Amino acid sequence: MREPxxxxxxxxxxxxxxxxxxxxxxxVDGPGVVGILxxxxxxxxxLLDLIAGLSEPASGTxxxxxxxLDVARYPRRDVGMVLQREFVPDHMSVREYAELFAAIxxxxxxxxxxxxxxxxxxxxxxxxxxxxxxxxxxxxIAAALVHEPRLLLLDEPSVGLDPNHKRAxxxxxxxxxxxxxxxxxxxDLREADQLCDYCLFMVGSVLRAHGPRAELLAxxxxxxxxxxxxxxxGARVTAGGEVA
Numbered sequence: 245m246r247e248p249x250x251x252x253x254x255x256x257x258x259x260x261x262x263x264x265x266x267x268x269x270x271x272v273d274g275p276g277v278v279g280i281l282x283x284x285x286x287x288x289x290x291l292l293d294l295i296a297g298l299s300e301p302a303s304g305t306x307x308x309x310x311x312x313l314d315v316a317r318y319p320r321r322d323v324g325m326v327l328q329r330e331f332v333p334d335h336m337s338v339r340e341y342a343e344l345f346a347a348i349x350x351x352x353x354x355x356x357x358x359x360x361x362x363x364x365x366x367x368x369x370x371x372x373x374x375x376x377x378x379x380x381x382x383x384x385i386a387a388a389l390v391h392e393p394r395l396l397l398l399d400e401p402s403v404g405l406d407p408n409h410k411r412a413x414x415x416x417x418x419x420x421x422x423x424x425x426x427x428x429x430x431x432d433l434r435e436a437d438q439l440c441d442y443c444l445f446m447v448g449s450v451l452r453a454h455g456p457r458a459e460l461l462a463x464x465x466x467x468x469x470x471x472x473x474x475x476x477x478g479a480r481v482t483a484g485g486e487v488a
Contacts, residue, residue, distance in 0.1 A: 248272060249274045249394065249395055250271065250272050250295055250306070250308060250395070251306065252269055253305045254267050254268070254304040254305070255306060256302050257299070264287050266450050268287075269304075269451070270451065272425065272442055273425070275424050276426070277428065277441050278442045278443070278444070279427075279429075280427065280428070281429075281433060281436050281444065281445055284431065286446040286447050287446050287448075287449040288429035289328070291446070292429055294306060296325050296397050297313065297320075309394070321391060321393070322394045322395060323393050323395045324388035324393040324395070325388060325396070325398075325399075326384045326388050326398045328403060335373075337368065337369055338359070338362075338368045338383060339355065339359070339369065342355045342359050342368070342383070345358060345390050346390055354390045359386075361382075361385075361386035362387075364379060376409065382416070393424065395425050395426075396425070396426045398429070400428075400429055400431075401413060402430070414438060428440075432486050434468075434470065440457055440469075441456065443456075443457055443469065445473055447477045453477075464476065
């Protein structure tokens with residue numbers, strides 16, 4: 245039997261006496277898109293940071309690919325991550341950014357691969373800061389995938405994108421998810437409804453429900469993730485499909 249890509253057991257995390265995660269347990273396999281859904285402050289980014297090895301739980305355990313997670317020996321060759329706000333040095337060009345990530349992971353011909361996947365070969369001399377939101381996100385994702393990881397983590401990947409770029413990003417994520425597991429955080433339930441195969445509903449640091457999208461809809465007698473989220477969490481959803 246294949247081990248889950250991610251397994252979380254009774255994980256809690258506190259910051260300065262404030263509970264950010266409370267006794268969270270779930271496991272996910274792949275390939276596919278996993279959505280961590282909830283309003284701001286629900287614990288979504290905290291959970292993603294724990295999976296990424298950027299912080300450690302106060303209690304509980306995490307495993308990646310069947311191996312207990314050890315931050316000191318994190319399996320970085322198998323994981324890529326795109327933060328909500330990627331740090332880019334001032335005046336760095338698209339090519340320089342691609343060269344940096346190719347060097348970090350020691351990928352032969354990695355610069356060309358990143359530029360090609362991001363569809364930015366013709367704009368390699370442009371400063372990253374001058375790219376549109378959609379172009380920049382393609383670059384960040386391509387750089388995070390240069391070493392072909394089995395797991396890709398994305399924190400609010402579509403924030404700030406216009407509808408066309410958001411649609412294009414969704415198509416890219418669905419394409420990538422055919423061969424690997426993607427875990428994304430979002431408070432946009434309509435976006436998640438279109439993209440996610442498996443969902444985790446979080447409110448107030450607590451995981452209220454989780455499972456395959458179809459099962460969550462069926463068990464809540466819902467026609468959409470918005471309805472299912474309200475059923476399990478009682479949270480208000482805005483007209484734009486975002487959790488308030």
